[in-house]
Amino acid sequence: MDSLLETTEIERIQFIVVQFGEEQYGINIKYIDNIVRMQHITRVPQVPHYIKGVINLRGEVIPVVSIRLKMGLEPDEITKNTRIIIIRLDNGELIGMLVDQVKEVVTLESSQIDQASYDSTAKGEMANFLSGVGKNGEDLISLLDLNLVFADKDKDK
Amino acid sequence: MDTSQYLEIFLDEAKEHLQSLSDQLMILEDDPTSSDSINEIFRAAHSLKGMAGTMGYKHMQDLTHDMENVFTEVRNNTIVVTGDIVDVLFKCLDALEEYTENIQNTQDEGDKDNAHLIKALNDILEGKGGAAPAEAPKEEAKEEAPAAAPEAAGAPKWQEIKVGDSEQTTLDEAANQGKNIFGITVYVQESCILKAARAFLVFKALEELGEILISEPSSQDIEDEKFDFDFSLVFVTDSDAKAVKDAIMNVSEIESAVVDPFTAVGGASPAPKKEEVTAVSEAKAETKAAPQAKDEKKPAEKKNSKPVNRTVRVDIEKLDVLMNLVSELIIAKNSLVSATTKEGGSTSSGVNEQIEYLESVTTNLHESVMKVRMVPIESVTQKFPKMIRDISKSLNKKIQLTITGEETELDRTVVDEIGDPLMHMLRNSADHGLESGEERIKRGKPEVGSIELNAYQDGNNVVIEVKDDGNGIDVEAVKNKGIERGVITKEQAEVMSDKDAINMLFLPSFSTAKKVSELSGRGVGLDVVKSKIESLSGEVEVKSELGVGSSFIVRLPLTLAIIQALMVVVGGEKYAISLGSIQTIEDVAPSDIKFVQNKEVINLRGVVIPLIRLTKILDIPSTKAETDNLIVCIVKKGDKLAGLVVDELIGQQEIVIKSLGKYINKSKIISGATILGDGEVALIIDANALL
Numbered sequence: 001m002d003s004l005l006e007t008t009e010i011e012r013i014q015f016i017v018v019q020f021g022e023e024q025y026g027i028n029i030k031y032i033d034n035i036v037r038m039q040h041i042t043r044v045p046q047v048p049h050y051i052k053g054v055i056n057l058r059g060e061v062i063p064v065v066s067i068r069l070k071m072g073l074e075p076d077e078i079t080k081n082t083r084i085i086i087i088r089l090d091n092g093e094l095i096g097m098l099v100d101q102v103k104e105v106v107t108l109e110s111s112q113i114d115q116a117s118y119d120s121t122a123k124g125e126m127a128n129f130l131s132g133v134g135k136n137g138e139d140l141i142s143l144l145d146l147n148l149v150f151a152d153k154d155k156d157k
Numbered sequence: 158m159d160t161s162q163y164l165e166i167f168l169d170e171a172k173e174h175l176q177s178l179s180d181q182l183m184i185l186e187d188d189p190t191s192s193d194s195i196n197e198i199f200r201a202a203h204s205l206k207g208m209a210g211t212m213g214y215k216h217m218q219d220l221t222h223d224m225e226n227v228f229t230e231v232r233n234n235t236i237v238v239t240g241d242i243v244d245v246l247f248k249c250l251d252a253l254e255e256y257t258e259n260i261q262n263t264q265d266e267g268d269k270d271n272a273h274l275i276k277a278l279n280d281i282l283e284g285k286g287g288a289a290p291a292e293a294p295k296e297e298a299k300e301e302a303p304a305a306a307p308e309a310a311g312a313p314k315w316q317e318i319k320v321g322d323s324e325q326t327t328l329d330e331a332a333n334q335g336k337n338i339f340g341i342t343v344y345v346q347e348s349c350i351l352k353a354a355r356a357f358l359v360f361k362a363l364e365e366l367g368e369i370l371i372s373e374p375s376s377q378d379i380e381d382e383k384f385d386f387d388f389s390l391v392f393v394t395d396s397d398a399k400a401v402k403d404a405i406m407n408v409s410e411i412e413s414a415v416v417d418p419f420t421a422v423g424g425a426s427p428a429p430k431k432e433e434v435t436a437v438s439e440a441k442a443e444t445k446a447a448p449q450a451k452d453e454k455k456p457a458e459k460k461n462s463k464p465v466n467r468t469v470r471v472d473i474e475k476l477d478v479l480m481n482l483v484s485e486l487i488i489a490k491n492s493l494v495s496a497t498t499k500e501g502g503s504t505s506s507g508v509n510e511q512i513e514y515l516e517s518v519t520t521n522l523h524e525s526v527m528k529v530r531m532v533p534i535e536s537v538t539q540k541f542p543k544m545i546r547d548i549s550k551s552l553n554k555k556i557q558l559t560i561t562g563e564e565t566e567l568d569r570t571v572v573d574e575i576g577d578p579l580m581h582m583l584r585n586s587a588d589h590g591l592e593s594g595e596e597r598i599k600r601g602k603p604e605v606g607s608i609e610l611n612a613y614q615d616g617n618n619v620v621i622e623v624k625d626d627g628n629g630i631d632v633e634a635v636k637n638k639g640i641e642r643g644v645i646t647k648e649q650a651e652v653m654s655d656k657d658a659i660n661m662l663f664l665p666s667f668s669t670a671k672k673v674s675e676l677s678g679r680g681v682g683l684d685v686v687k688s689k690i691e692s693l694s695g696e697v698e699v700k701s702e703l704g705v706g707s708s709f710i711v712r713l714p715l716t717l718a719i720i721q722a723l724m725v726v727v728g729g730e731k732y733a734i735s736l737g738s739i740q741t742i743e744d745v746a747p748s749d750i751k752f753v754q755n756k757e758v759i760n761l762r763g764v765v766i767p768l769i770r771l772t773k774i775l776d777i778p779s780t781k782a783e784t785d786n787l788i789v790c791i792v793k794k795g796d797k798l799a800g801l802v803v804d805e806l807i808g809q810q811e812i813v814i815k816s817l818g819k820y821i822n823k824s825k826i827i828s829g830a831t832i833l834g835d836g837e838v839a840l841i842i843d844a845n846a847l848l
């Protein structure tokens with residue numbers, strides 16, 4: 001894929017900043033297909049607990065995953081700020097992820113991204129799913145590696 | 158214009174011709190004197206040669222040319238068909254298939270020249286006396302023979318061409334330069350489907366030789382297929398009439414062509430030309446008198462007398478688009494239905510009537526589109542006899558393959574995918590299933606092993622069964638293998654049922670063949686078969702009896718896209734169950750439930766049917782009280798029945814099946830999802846998985 005090319009260039013990458021509790025996480029904008037409001041999610045039986053179910057997005061059936069449950073955080077609290085971010089993975093698959101809130105879009109240069117010291121900022125299992133930490137002024141943003149988040153291997157735990 | 162747009166036509170036709178070659182060679186192998194087959198093979202080779210030549214595939218052209226030469230001699234009775242010759246021809250066929258495959262994948266035939274095959278073919282010719290090359294021109298003469306008919310019918314149509322001033326100037330110029338100017342009329346066979354493509358190929362062949370000055374109808378009209386079965390040209394070239402004619406006749410499905418010197422402005426002097434024409438046809442009549450010419454003519458007539466279906470070739474992608482649109486239409490219709498019913502009884506009866514009408518139209522539309530997409534599985538099974546023949550040779554086992562039900566229809570996408578798994582299963586039966594000839598005789602079985610492939614429709618499914626009368630599956634051998642491979646422990650093996658043991662065959666890297674053969678036994682086979690069939694929402698089942706034989710049963714859904722479903726409510730959630738698997742719906746009092754081996758069953762008209770509580774399987778509490786009567790949907794798979802307990806029935810609905818995506822395909826009991834009229838998603842319960 002062209003993801004390698006894009007990230008090795010010393011250029012700017014845009015991230016959408018989302019919030020889980022007090023923490024801020026960044027999602028590379030190139031993976032984002034759409035952001036939709038909370039809607040009725042149809043429960044699917046016999047699937048891992050973090051899969052909340054499926055929704056209808058423009059006539060397609062898309063699974064929705066609770067990142068909070070996946071990360072071992074407290075269950076989602078649905079508020080008016082809750083959004084479903086529709087992610088398009090490298091393999092073309094669409095997956096929705098529940099987030100507490102969508103904050104803003106930031107542009108980071110590669111110099112602002114620290115790939116080494118992220119484990120100090122993230123809680124628990126979250127650290128496994130990060131590709132680095134971005135510094136946006138005073139704020140620190142943990143950058144999610146979506147292909148790790150939705151990797152197949154821990155699917156059936 | 159370039160040839161690429163005709164590549165598909167080329168491929169389609171090449172495959173047809175290769176198939177006919179394969180079929181006829183099989184016949185020829187059994188009956189080396191079958192003159193119908195010999196003629197058919199000759200014709201197929203000839204057509205392939207012409208097509209390959211036009212498209213510029215040199216190797217393919219060379220090989221078919223030599224095959225054609227051999228068959229010229231066979232037709233002349235100077236070569237007698239032997240098993241060796243058939244073997245060589247089969248190898249040629251393989252080589253041609255390889256070329257075609259290369260062309261399909263890369264648009265290039267590849268650089269294999271298959272010199273050994275060409276040599277083998279020439280050796281066959283040599284064996285007869287080495288006069289082969291001399292015979293070739295005779296062939297050309299024969300090809301021209303059928304042309305006599307239309308020519309004799311009257312003046313060729315090119316005489317009707319009107320020459321404009323500017324064209325006249327060009328003609329004069331060309332004449333001054335000493336070039337030949339021909340008036341040409343080409344007759345396309347009436348059975349020809351793609352007239353425009355044929356015409357294009359003729360144009361292309363001619364453009365290599367010279368310049369087409371005028372065409373009647375215009376080239377645009379010809380491209381749009383606005384002509385009957387002939388078209389006329391004025392052609393300027395350095396070549397002679399014969400070369401021009403040969404070039405035209407090399408295009409397949411061309412009935413005949415008239416090539417005469419173009420003399421004057423159209424219609425100016427019809428009388429002398431008439432004479433010329435009769436002279437030509439007289440000359441032709443002589444050739445026609447030759448016995449071979451008659452041979453050629455007869456099958457050609459037979460071919461023409463076949464009823465011609467009026468068909469259009471359509472890109473499968475376009476059908477997919479159409480199917481998706483129909484799906485969306487059905488979803489939109491469903492939302493319209495639910496919108497009008499929700500608003501209460503206030504909608505006027507006129508609206509309801511129209512909606513009912515819309516429903517029937519969308520249902521019919523869907524059925525029609527489905528029918529268009531359905532193709533008989535014959536397109537897949539027809540290559541199997543040849544494959545079994547090859548296997549039979551390489552394994553040195555005598556095998557009789559019987560195929561029934563090849564007219565059974567399946568969705569095109571399924572048919573395209575099912576070929577490889579079936580091939581694996583057949584190979585598996587031939588290699589592992591059937592014993593060697595001596596072994597069979599020892600066991601008192603006929604020496605020739607039999608493999609049957611049966612296809613038939615069963616409700617909403619199509620069943621394809623591959624059955625052999627070989628040794629069956631040795632369950633103990635499978636268990637030992639499983640222990641050896643570390644798949645199961647010794648203790649597990651002891652308590653394992655035969656069925657579970659047989660199912661181990663479908664695990665990756667599990668092969669029980671005692672020795673690895675070229676065909677199978679590398680352990681890539683049955684697991685691939687299984688995953689492929691499951692990806693088509695189908696399933697595989699094995700029945701086996703040691704010493705008697707085994708059968709592999711593949712069950713595939715008739716359609717993948719839209720089904721009639723029964724909508725039910727379980728624990729407040731809506732689910733769909735395919736109507737095809739539902740036998741009846743029963744109202745059962747709680748007191749009628751009996752227990753057998755601690756499992757709930759009901760006795761329905763003398764049949765004991767196990768109950769499956771969907772609330773338990775779907776992991777959701779029921780909304781009904783314990784004492785209420787149960788609503789039970791009796792579902793059927795093969796000869797097994799079960800009763801699914803639901804809370805409420807909503808009704809029958811046409812639903813569009815959507816995949817849940819790869820991310821949650823772990824859910825075994827849910828085969829997919831559908832979008833309801835109100836935009837919500839309902840899951841589809843896979844009744845087959847519950848049985």
